Amino acid sequence: xxxxxxxxxxxxxxxxERRRMALVSIERExxxxxxxxxxxxxxxxxxxALTQDEAEAxxxxxxxxxxxxxxxxxxxxxxxVDFLIWQQRPSGVLNEFQAEWLVGQADAxxxxxxxxxxxxxxxxxxxxxxxxxxxxxxxxxxGWAGAEIARAA
Numbered sequence: 001x002x003x004x005x006x007x008x009x010x011x012x013x014x015x016x017e018r019r020r021m022a023l024v025s026i027e028r029e030x031x032x033x034x035x036x037x038x039x040x041x042x043x044x045x046x047x048x049a050l051t052q053d054e055a056e057a058x059x060x061x062x063x064x065x066x067x068x069x070x071x072x073x074x075x076x077x078x079x080x081v082d083f084l085i086w087q088q089r090p091s092g093v094l095n096e097f098q099a100e101w102l103v104g105q106a107d108a109x110x111x112x113x114x115x116x117x118x119x120x121x122x123x124x125x126x127x128x129x130x131x132x133x134x135x136x137x138x139x140x141x142x143g144w145a146g147a148e149i150a151r152a153a
Contacts, residue, residue, distance in 0.1 A: 018044075056105070110144060
């Protein structure tokens with residue numbers, strides 16, 4: 001491995017750690033507004049791929065903080081859908097493991113944003129496990145808060 005490759009790997013690891021710490025800090029502070037989301041989207045992530053840990057940290061923020069910020073909702077849904085559907089291979093496909101992970105995360109959060117993420121993944125994926133659509137409909141039937149609003153949107 002060349003010195004250049006080692007340096008790049010180190011920079012990548014430092015950047016991922018910086019992003020993870022920022023998400024942990026947001027979870028602890030619990031104060032999310034449009035400006036913070038803008039900084040997350042454009043300064044911290046800059047279109048870079050999420051890691052599994054970062055996706056889980058976003059769900060932790062959704063569970064614990066329960067942000068009521070439209071910009072957060074858009075950022076969250078965009079990030080999770082991109083992570084699951086477009087960053088993984090084969091792209092456009094939600095596999096069995098990803099579907100189980102997503103449903104588990106959404107069930108733990110039970111928020112409008114989590115439900116909207118399920119719907120967005122269902123709409124954007126070219127292929128999902130056979131049970132996934134029924135699972136999303138089942139959560140709507142259970143009366144998740146905001147499920148009607150999410151379906152209408």
